Amino acid sequence: MKELYRTMRVIRRFEERTVDLVNANEIAGVTHEYVGQEAVATGVCSVLRRDDAITSTHRGHGHLIAKGADVSRMFAELLGRVDGLNRARGGSMHIADLSIGVLGANGIVAAGAPHAAGAAWAFREAGTDRIAVTFFGDGGINQGVLLETFNLAALWRLPLVFICENNGYAVTLSAEHSTAGSMVDRAASYGMPAEAVDGMDVEAVAVSAGRAVARARAGEGPSFVECRTYRFFGHHTAERTMKLGYRTDEEIAHWRERDPLELAGARLEPAERAAIDQEVEALLDESLAFARASERPLAEDALAFNYAALEPRRGVAR
Amino acid sequence: MLRYQAALAKALRDELANDEAVFVIGEDVRESLRGVSRGLAAEFGEERVLDTPISEQAFTGFATGAALVGRRAVIEFQIPALLFIAFEQIVDQAHKLRLMTGGQASVPVTYLVPGSGARLGLAGQHSDNPYSYFVHAGVKTVLPATAHDAYGLFAAAIRDDDPVVVFAPAAVLGVRDEVPDDPYVVPLGSGRIHREGTDVTVVAVGHLVHDALALAEEVAGEISVEVFDPRTLYPFDWELLAESISRTGRLVVYDDANRSCGFAAEIVATAAEELPLVAPPRRVTRADAVVPFAVDLERAVLPSRAQLATAVRQTLREEARP
Ligand SMILES: Cc1ncc(C[n+]2csc(CCOP(=O)(O)OP(=O)(O)O)c2C)c(N)n1
Ligand SMILES: [Mg+2]
Numbered sequence: 186m187k188e189l190y191r192t193m194r195v196i197r198r199f200e201e202r203t204v205d206l207v208n209a210n211e212i213a214g215v216t217h218e219y220v221g222q223e224a225v226a227t228g229v230c231s232v233l234r235r236d237d238a239i240t241s242t243h244r245g246h247g248h249l250i251a252k253g254a255d256v257s258r259m260f261a262e263l264l265g266r267v268d269g270l271n272r273a274r275g276g277s278m279h280i281a282d283l284s285i286g287v288l289g290a291n292g293i294v295a296a297g298a299p300h301a302a303g304a305a306w307a308f309r310e311a312g313t314d315r316i317a318v319t320f321f322g323d324g325g326i327n328q329g330v331l332l333e334t335f336n337l338a339a340l341w342r343l344p345l346v347f348i349c350e351n352n353g354y355a356v357t358l359s360a361e362h363s364t365a366g367s368m369v370d371r372a373a374s375y376g377m378p379a380e381a382v383d384g385m386d387v388e389a390v391a392v393s394a395g396r397a398v399a400r401a402r403a404g405e406g407p408s409f410v411e412c413r414t415y416r417f418f419g420h421h422t423a424e425r426t427m428k429l430g431y432r433t434d435e436e437i438a439h440w441r442e443r444d445p446l447e448l449a450g451a452r453l454e455p456a457e458r459a460a461i462d463q464e465v466e467a468l469l470d471e472s473l474a475f476a477r478a479s480e481r482p483l484a485e486d487a488l489a490f491n492y493a494a495l496e497p498r499r500g501v502a503r
Numbered sequence: 504m505l506r507y508q509a510a511l512a513k514a515l516r517d518e519l520a521n522d523e524a525v526f527v528i529g530e531d532v533r534e535s536l537r538g539v540s541r542g543l544a545a546e547f548g549e550e551r552v553l554d555t556p557i558s559e560q561a562f563t564g565f566a567t568g569a570a571l572v573g574r575r576a577v578i579e580f581q582i583p584a585l586l587f588i589a590f591e592q593i594v595d596q597a598h599k600l601r602l603m604t605g606g607q608a609s610v611p612v613t614y615l616v617p618g619s620g621a622r623l624g625l626a627g628q629h630s631d632n633p634y635s636y637f638v639h640a641g642v643k644t645v646l647p648a649t650a651h652d653a654y655g656l657f658a659a660a661i662r663d664d665d666p667v668v669v670f671a672p673a674a675v676l677g678v679r680d681e682v683p684d685d686p687y688v689v690p691l692g693s694g695r696i697h698r699e700g701t702d703v704t705v706v707a708v709g710h711l712v713h714d715a716l717a718l719a720e721e722v723a724g725e726i727s728v729e730v731f732d733p734r735t736l737y738p739f740d741w742e743l744l745a746e747s748i749s750r751t752g753r754l755v756v757y758d759d760a761n762r763s764c765g766f767a768a769e770i771v772a773t774a775a776e777e778l779p780l781v782a783p784p785r786r787v788t789r790a791d792a793v794v795p796f797a798v799d800l801e802r803a804v805l806p807s808r809a810q811l812a813t814a815v816r817q818t819l820r821e822e823a824r825p
Contacts, residue, residue: 238572272605279603288571289604296596299561303568303576310550310574317568330592333561340556490606493664495692495738497641 187457189231189387190449193223194465196247197446199256200418202469203246203263203277207422212263216277219247221417224445225350226251228390228412229318232398238286238304238317240297243278244350244416245290248320254282257472266479273482274490294355295321295328298347302334305345309404316344316401318394324355326368335409339375342406346397347372349411350384356420357431372409384412385443415440505682507675510650511539511617514657515577517686519547522575525661528553528562529579537617537676539579559585563592566612567600576612577661583619583631583670594640597666613660618673619646620710620759621794621801630794630801632709632759634670634736635766643667643691644736648712650680652734655689663691672759674710694740696747700729703753703815706744706770707732711757714808718815726815736766744770745778752781755814759806762788782821785814 200218207216219226222244230251233239241248249259254270262269262280269275270282281289288304291297301319308315325331326349338345349368353360364371372379378400382393390412397408417437419425450458491497505513519525527540533554535541544552555562559580566576580586586593593614600608621630637644643665647653653671660667697712698719705728707715712732719728731747733739748754754774758767767786774784790804 240568269605271603271607274605275603281604281607283571283604283607288568289600289608291596293591293595296564296591299564299592300568300571300596302561303565303570303574304572305568306565307569307572307574330560330564333556333558334564336556337558337561337565490602491641492601492643493609495643495665498738 186449186452187461189227189391190446190453190458191461191465192227192251193387193446193449194461195256195468196223196226196250198465198469199246199250199259202473204418204422206263213265214276215421215423216263217244217421218416218418219244221440221445222350222352222384222414223247224387224390224449225348225384225412225414226320228387229348229394231391232395233318234315235285236315238288238301238315240288240301240317240319241290242294242297242320242322242325243290243292244322245280246277249280249282249287252287253285254287256469257475260472260476261479264476265481266476267482268476268479272490295325295331298331298334302338302343302345305343306341309344314402316346316398318346318348320348320350322355323349323351323353323360323368324358324363325349326371327363335372335375338407339377342404344401344404345407346394346401347407347409348394349409350414351411352414352416354416354420354431357429359431368411369409377407377409379409381411381413384414385445385448387445387449417441504679505650507650507653507671507678507680508538508617510654510680510682511615511657511671512541513682514654515539516543518658518661519543519551521686524573524575525577526551526553526569526574527577527579528555528566530555530557530581532579536581539615539617559588560592563589564596567592567597567610570610570612571608575661577615578612579615579617582629583616583633584628586614586616586633590636593666593668594637594642598640598642601665609664610666611664612666613657614666614668615657615671616669617671618676619670620672620674621805622673623798623801624796626796627793632670634668635760635764637668638737638766638769639764641737643738644670645691645734646670646672646709646736647734648675648709648732650678650682652689652695654682655687656691656734658686659688659691662688667691670709672710675713678713689734691735692738692740693734694743695732695734696729696743697732698728698730700727700751702727702751703755703818704729704731704744704747704751705755705757705811705815707757708736708766709759711759711806715757715811718808718811722812722815726819728815741773744774748774748778748780752779753818754780754784755811755818756784756786757806757811758786758788760789761791762786763791782818785818787811787814
């Protein structure tokens with residue numbers, strides 16, 4: 186429990202600091218915060234091994250942290266520095282760490298699902314018991330590529346786990362107004378076990394995901410878990426300037442009563458919790474200092490990494 | 504002597520034998536409608552030759568995922584238009600992952616289209632030659648014109664550590680050529696001069712190489728035509744073209760793709776900017792049109808040898824602008 190709480194606390198504070206950094210223009214563009222959903226990534230990744238693979242989403246920081254990514258290098262990436270996980274080539278929406286099986290956040294909704302399926306298949310073909318997990322949102326569940334992947338995974342009994350993070354909205358459109366039928370029934374219709382779980386309760390998520398992961402590892406095929414959760418912040422950092430009316434303050438307050446950190450924190454001794462909080466703060470201070478000290482990439486290297494061994498054509502004639 | 508199609512099949516078989524990481528995925532690939540993968544499931548096992556449901560986005564992304572963890576995928580697309588369905592997974596995912604991950608990801612996937620272009624009567628949705636889209640995006644793109652090059656380029660594509668789209672023109676699938684028994688590759692990015700000439704360089708693409716060669720022969724008494732086959736559209740062999748133009752000073756591009764922002768447009772533009780042309784370059788392309796069904800209508804929107812002859816003569820009449 187201490188470890189689960191600690192991971193959630195790192196995610197929460199990483200995200201809160203990220204918002205500040207975006208607002209201070211230290212991070213370019215926008216980021217999609219995971220605040221409110223920490224129990225999902227934390228619970229799921231707590232039942233994974235380092236050599237398992239995950240595919241993440243545009244809202245991916247939590248998944249990376251929970252899978253064990255180095256937060257210093259994550260901050261460096263968001264700040265656009267050479268020590269970033271992606272050497273400042275990816276940023277928030279493409280952040281990845283293949284060395285720990287994070288095949289990538291993804292700027293395109295549900296596009297990572299087939300990647301996870303391919304990785305899961307390759308793991309099985311190699312004779313290992315490694316598995317893959319794909320995260321996607323309630324918006325993602327209406328993407329054709331995801332439904333195609335449901336079919337492939339069930340048909341080929343792939344060692345794959347589908348984690349649907351139902352945070353109630355896809356940008357401004359509520360899940361109620363976007364999805365016909367129930368998500369669980371939809372997944373179950375492909376012939377895989379499917380269930381919904383309280384996505385604010387990290388232990389409940391870990392139990393549910395644990396069952397799905399065990400099945401996958403045992404060669405029994407894919408499963409689907411809908412984690413019912415909520416995002417406390419806007420769709421992305423810029424939303425606060427947009428004055429959108431798609432949800433009420435009362436609704437947000439209602440969900441905040443079930444803050445996953447508070448639920449988990451209440452299961453710890455207060456002193457224990459305070460010590461963890463303090464330790465996390467120190468870690469993030471250090472990580473941010475590391476990121477800020479890292480060099481910015483050189484403009485002359487802008488064309489690197491496009492190909493294995495080829496320089497792209499330049500925009501100016503030779 | 505092997506037919507083009509058989510050369511593709513031989514390359515695939517040799518690469519499956521050469522590297523255990525290689526696998527094939529696509530629709531009906533075990534039976535193999537085009538014969539490229541016929542018999543391979545029996546020889547290498549069904550786990551290396553995967554028949555997939557009609558789910559282009561998913562199986563294209565599936566190949567990316569397998570490639571990310573060490574496999575080497577060959578995807579066969581039954582129809583060139585299916586690339587439009589898989590476009591996001593190729594251009595936006597597979598192609599971009601290396602850069603977006605700062606060099607962590609390698610995505611060795613080959614997308615094979617064994618039967619690209621119009622072939623009389625297949626109409627609007629089965630007659631595309633969608634290579635310019637991939638060139639535009641910077642995806643490695645090859646278009647072999649002969650069985651020899653089909654073998655070597657397909658093998659090179661499979662061994663390449665980046666995504667590569669291989670278009671095999673429908674019009675040449677049955678054409679025979681000398682194909683060595685032993686495995687070989689034709690390096691990506693190397694053009695080929697099929698016929699030397701001194702008056703004008705014709706850059707002919709895919710099956711049109713054969714047409715350009717026929718024209719060169721027809722007009723040989725009158726005009727000396729050099730026939731240049733890029734073989735790889737991206738990366739393009741600018742050095743070899745520069746050499747050719749330095750001899751001929753004149754350029755006509757013969758390309759069976761739409762005109763606007765098409766492959767021919769890029770060659771002509773770059774040649775105009777950078778190469779020592781003595782007359783304005785010309786291009787003979789498809790119309791920017793949907794291919795109509797009736798055979799006479801189809802022919803009317805495709806580039807023709809007669810148009811090529813006219814363009815060649817025109818460029819020879821014209822002088823460098825002051
Ligand atoms: C295929 C696709 N369509 C639209 C978008 C724009 N977009 C980005 S995030 C998003 C909402 C996704 O909702 P959901 O899957 O529920 O994830 P959440 O943002 O709630 O975490 C949309 C529409 C996109 N990135 N990709
Ligand atoms: Mg959502």
